[in-house]
Amino acid sequence: MATVYFDEATRRFSKDDAPAVDGITLDIADGEFLVLVGPSGCGKSTTLRMLAGLEPVDGGRILVDGHDQKGVRPRDRDIAMVFQSYALYPNMSAAQNMAFALDNAKVSKAETKQRVAEAAKILELEQLLDRKPGQMSGGQRQRVAMGRAIVRNPKVFCMDEPLSNLDAKLRVSTRSQIAGLQRRLGITTVYVTHDQVEAMTMGHRVAVLRDGRLQQVDTPERLYDHPVNTFVAAFIGSPAITLVESEVREGVAHVHGVPVPLDRAVAGRAGEKVVVGLRPESWHVVPTPDQRSDGSNGSSSSNGATGIRTDGSLALAVELVESLGAESFVYGRPVDAAEGADRVTVRLDKRTHLTVGDVVHVQPNHGEVHVFDAASGERIEA
Template identity: 55%
Template structure:
């Protein structure tokens, strides 16, 4: 087991001007489950392959424990890349299905047997070791496939979108299994996904990347409560945070008809406009104060409901929408007091849970 350290690690592909991974700095603790998340082209998979030794590092270093592995070949790094595929081999016993990767790596038979038995104990597969996979249930087969990775007992597990080709049901189930297994094994794990829900539910900490640059690394809670910039604010959370560009006024910012009190210190360096962010669950529906919306869609969820609306003031556009489609403002409201489609409602952020960002740089200004 080991720590992992990205130290100014940089990857520039030949022929590209911009680095695909630009001076990445992350310290990953021993036994930690770190999720690299970002949209496609963010450099997350490249960062993982750099750690695996599959992609050359052009600048900076990569450490595993106290070893500088920057220039080591993949097999000398003691890391295991976990494949998406987990085909099981019908003629081989469960034990052989789990141990064959060790045979490829040239581990001797006694040692393979020992490690397979240890893994089987963790996975509750001990009674089945001599059976063929066909005799197992679906869930047991999945555990055998995980056993393939475990028996290698590497210092670090690397997983690149391992759930992307599973259907929704199996994805949720396997997600839970991987996370709980990782906690039991205590092996440092770096996991790549484009899915922020996967990131939030699995990671001890999450590192958000965009265009090769690390945006923020934090626990899921911190990431949700105080996103470092507009990108992270819009990327983490579902439905996404509402982000509205508003003018700065005396004593705060103007949110529709209402002035939200924001301390002068917090607005320092923010210019004449700032971006206010508020998550749907932190939106308060008021009686005539704040931003006026026309209700477009109401999504009933029972206990509460999501209201999707458009600001009546056409000059107010929400950040994060694409050009063709204006992004709706989303509010979670009490399921017993739901407005109708076409209604006009006024909304404003709960003052304790609002976020303020610099309109130019996108950086967080408040708390």
């Protein structure tokens, strides 16, 4: 096990282009499972390869257990890499693939056999050790690739999108196996993925990258509840957050015309325009007049120009319904809104049934809004 420290680490593929990795500073604790996540081309795989020694560091440095890795060959770094493509030798059995690095390191046959047997037991591969990769499923081949890394007993695991070649069901089961395995072994792990759901369910902490720059490093819960900017807010969470540019008047933001009172400290730091973020669960459905138990006969009717009723709720025209059994998600646009208006996502419980073409009235939950500066996209803290 080891600590890992990226100290302003930078990688440039060309002097004329922007850095692929731009001055990343990141401290990874001994035994931590850290996930690097971000869109394609953001620099996450390059960051991982720099740690493994497969890419040079053009600026800054990378320390493992306090030792600068500059000039240290990949084979001497005691870092095991698990690739997306498995990279297994097709003419070797699972046992031979797992033992290959140990054979090259001149480890005794007895110790090699013991390590392979231990890894096979952990990964439930004992019945597959004599099979070649072509005789195994994708999930089994990925476990063999992981076993090849485990037998080395490295200081650090580097995993580069190891589940992306698996089908959806197998990805879910395998990611829980990887997370459980890391907990048992306690080996410092840096895991790369573009799948934010994978990142949120596996990592002790998650580092979000964009265009080679580190945006935020935090626990999954903090990333979801306190994103530092609109990029992190939009990237983390499924379905995605609704972000609406809104005017602020007298401490109140107007989201599609619906008044949303801001915290006094936030309002004091906000300009005339902010971006308000609302998660799908941050809305609640407001009953229409004919659903009310008080016999109301229309005192909360809609304003046709804006889709806002006199009770301050927003009328949404339903465009899509995703039913997931215990809950569903509704995607809609404000009634009579201009073309291209932001779409709103609302989570419903299983008792509420809507179809495309329906109109549903919703209001934001008090205290569940995220507020960002409209110019910079940075979060405005209370």
